[in-house]
Amino acid sequence: MWVAICVVVFFVVQLGFIDINLYILESIKSSEGGSDYERDLTTIGDRKNEGGFQGFGGVLLSLYLELMPSILGVLAAALIRIKFITLETISVGNLFGDIKEMFKSIKQSFKDTTDK
Numbered sequence: 474m475w476v477a478i479c480v481v482v483f484f485v486v487q488l489g490f491i492d493i494n495l496y497i498l499e500s501i502k503s504s505e506g507g508s509d510y511e512r513d514l515t516t517i518g519d520r521k522n523e524g525g526f527q528g529f530g531g532v533l534l535s536l537y538l539e540l541m542p543s544i545l546g547v548l549a550a551a552l553i554r555i556k557f558i559t560l561e562t563i564s565v566g567n568l569f570g571d572i573k574e575m576f577k578s579i580k581q582s583f584k585d586t587t588d589k
Contacts, residue, residue, distance in 0.1 A: 490542035
């Protein structure tokens with residue numbers, strides 16, 4: 474049950490921040506295009522190579538827009554795990570403490586399959 478709840482929260486948070494990112498993109502493009510900018514379904518263009526997406530600031534903005542929904546979705550699922558499943562206090566160590574063990578167990582499972 475908790476896995477399903479965390480999956481649903483992850484996707485809801487991720488989709489919410491994707492919508493926020495689309496709003497940010499559209500506000501950036503509308504400020505560059507003037508008052509007559511209207512993006513409809515038939516206009517297809519590469520947004521990355523136009524306007525404010527060039528240079529170092531554009532790279533940082535692109536990284537933010539790409540990574541933030543996933544990072545916040547994982548953080549929301551981790552908060553639910555800490556608050557409701559393990560009932561521990563919320564701290565950075567408790568939020569991300571089991572990630573190291575997860576990668577160790579994955580590495581061990583690869584070793585176990587190659588030993589057979």
